[in-house]
Amino acid sequence: MFDVVIPAAAMAFLGAFVVGLVLMWMRRPIEGIGRDRNDSNAVQASHVGEPLRLGGVAVFAGLLFGSVLLRNQSSGEFTILLLVATVPVFLAGLAEDLGHLVSPAGRFIASLFSAAVAVVLLDIWIQEPDLPGLAAVFSTPMIAIVITILFAGFYCHSVNLIDGMNGLSSVVVISSALGIAVVAADADLGQISALALLLAAAMAGFLLFNWPKSFLILGDAGAYGVGHVLVWLAIGLGELAPSTPTASILLILFWPLADTLHTIFRRLFAGQSVLKPDRMHLHQKIRRGLEIAVIGTGKRELSNPATTLLMVPMTALPVIAGVALKDNVAMAWLALGVFAIAFSSLHVAITAVVRARRRRGGEPDAID
Secondary structure (H helix, E strand, O other): OHHHHHHHHHHHHHHHHHHHHHHHHOHHHHHHHOOOOOHHHOOOOOOOOOOEOOHHHHHHHHHHHHHHHHHOOOOOHHHHHHHHHHHHHHHHHHHHHOOOOOOHHHHHHHHHHHHHHHHHHHOOOOOOOOOOOOHHHHOOHHHHHHHHHHHHHHHHHHHHOOOOOOOHHHHHHHHHHHHHHHHHHHOOOHHHHHHHHHHHHHHHHHHOOOOOOOOEOOHHHHHHHHHHHHHHHHHHHHHHOOOOOHHHHHHHOHHHHHHHHHHHHHHHHOOOOOOOOOOOOHHHHHHHHHHHHHHOOOOHHHHHHHHHHHHHHHHHHHHHHHHHOOOOHHHHHHHHHHHHHHHHHHHHHHHHHHHHHHHHOOOOOOOO
16 A cells, blocks of 8 residues: 555645745735734734745645545545535635634534535444443434534634644644554555545645744644544544544544643633633643743744644654554543543643742743
8 A cells, every 4th residue: 555655645745845835925916815814913823923824725735636646546435525525614714714704603613514514425423432321322323423523523623723833733633644544554444544644744745834933824724624634534433443442543633632622621610701712722831831931031933833842742642642552442541531631730730830930030920
């Protein structure tokens, strides 16, 4: 398989890189057809300046180029149907990226619609999670399909929340895609493994424009679109290779899920709206903590890429555990619980360390 997939992955990488160059060259006319979004003033903003929000166009161009090359060697039915199902959420995100504002609710609805299309086209949904008590819930197809659609839409939104830190979305998606590729190859799911490798390669081509300095960001088209492809590769893996532990798949998808779930519970416990953006995600805390404790305040051009570099092992370790425990259900669930606790503990630890540092310096202790 690899003698076919490697040239296609190289095409995906080069395609994303070349289209990224074209987008940079055409930035002025592109901005002429869009509307000013003034993203740098958003409360949750972590990037420097106003990078072009069309990185998703480069990624999906690379993904399509690689898929066309791969199609000469196989039917590619799964790939074609999955990419078709991605169109609604990609277009909704693209409209937002060009300044034709689509509300978060509108983008979430688009992600649900794309998920519903994927269920119909792929004839796949979550049916047999290996957690005691859930089998009865998922035994009713309609309930299982609704939960699958909601989970897929939730994951798309979760990927979007990590797009502001230079390179972070790329690191997370590449590591997760590679994890899926390894497990799918071991289960003889060639199309899923190949498409996951193409996604990793296309994201690597985009990464060259997104780290250490950000000239392009994924934008909503890219984040929601990539999230859709990634989560359906994972769902397809889980259903077509049912011996793969559910917890193993969740570990491979871990970082965006943990970040968003922690944010929801944190805001609920604080009596805040779960829909209102803030800058208390873990990657934002780490960036500000680096500025306060190491780099110096007001140096976001250094703290932003440094944050991603620091987080590479954090985001990769759950994926590695998911792959390593793909044949051990009990240990996979145990590892998932350990990583969930570690994620929440890291939030608390960073906040405590930064507050202590600020008190010693006679500054206000709030990290936000």
